Amino acid sequence: MLQCDTLITWNGTTPSWPLQTQPCHWIGTLTPPQQRAAQAIVQAISTQQKELLIWAVCGSGKTEMLFPAITKAIKERKRICIATPRADVVRELFPRLQQAFPESEIEALYADSPDRTDKGQLIISTTHQLIRYYQAFDVMIIDEIDAFPFHHDKTLPFLTDRACKQDATSIYLTATPRPEHKRKIHQRKLPVQFVPIRFHGHPLPIPKLKIEINLRKKLQQGTEPKALQQFLTKRSTSRQLLLFVSTIALLKKVADHYQAVAVHAEDPDRKEKVEQFRQKKINTLVTTTILERGVTFPSVDVVILDAGHHVFDEAALVQIAGRAGRSPDDPDGNVLFIHQGKTNAMEDAIAQIKMMNKKGKKL
DSSP states (O other): OOOOOOOOOOOOOOOOOOOOSSOOOOOEEEEHHHHHHHHHHEEEETTOEEEEEEOOOSSSHHHHHHHHHHHHHHHTTEEEEEESSSSHHHHHHHHHHHSSSSSEEEEEEEOOOOOOOOOOSSSEGGGGGGGGOSEEEEEEETTTOOOOOOOOTTTTHHHHHHHEEEEEEEEEEEESOOOHHHHHTTTTTTTTTOOOOOOOOOOOOOOOOETTTTHHHHOOOOOOOOOHHHHHHOOOOTSEEEEEOHHHHHHHHHHHHHTOOOEETTTTHHHHHHHHTTTSOOOOOOOOOEGSOOOOOOOOEEETTTTTSOOOHHHHHHHHTSSSSSTTTTTOOOEEEESOOOOOOHHHHHHHHHHHHHHHHHH
């Protein structure tokens, strides 16, 4: 599709779906914080509340929190959309929702996806694909509302709003709200429900800061930073290592130095490498911010080289730190920010993590 292409709106017949009394086949139990969030979502839909933000920490089990609301909407023959900025998330959610709602018509929409009937009652879609819809959905759930490119491209929020019916309820999911959302929450213009603790009940790992003089110069010269060397010497080898860098050029240098596997957004083998890491066939994975969110590994340590680089804003730092400690069998992964000068983003990220841990202790 080009900017100059003509788009035509077609008003076809509204799809209808059979009545279901027990659409959800998921066998599991929500934790009390998850239950409160799930009930808030159900209540918002029941009262046709305009919007609700679920501020849930990384690893809190956001998908499962949606099941009661999706169940209610399907029973009432409403149409639901789960929209996300990233195709990877669509592909990951699709089989999970098929398993949870096996008798429902579910479609996944992303570039080159096979589903194109537009008859699904539950649509899982990238935000770009919502250009296909006009006032189609009773419930719009936007996952990772803060993620690129949703908050960078003004067209995507417009398409999302356009796809909703006039009385639709919009649910926003995020672990890292953008400043505009925080401002609306503070002004009591955006209802919010916190989920400040992970499903396994353990607090979020708090990143440690380690300064390295002339870090960027050393990285350009291919010299191993002493801070990283010390960390690698002391850490337990039972965990895998996710090593984040700021640029693709640096990615290649670091990967070559440590003889490690590297991955970035344009890597044609990205899916295979991530899956090999998930299966523990790879011990160390050097990556750009492409793996800051949307991936779960059970037992990893996380290091950011040059955490003061501008690509690592507060949201990115919180999300990257959230890759550690995801499993109840290993909830205490190490997170290290190596930098040559502390930034506001680092301080704000650590403050946010501590705030959520403090809220979690009160539950």
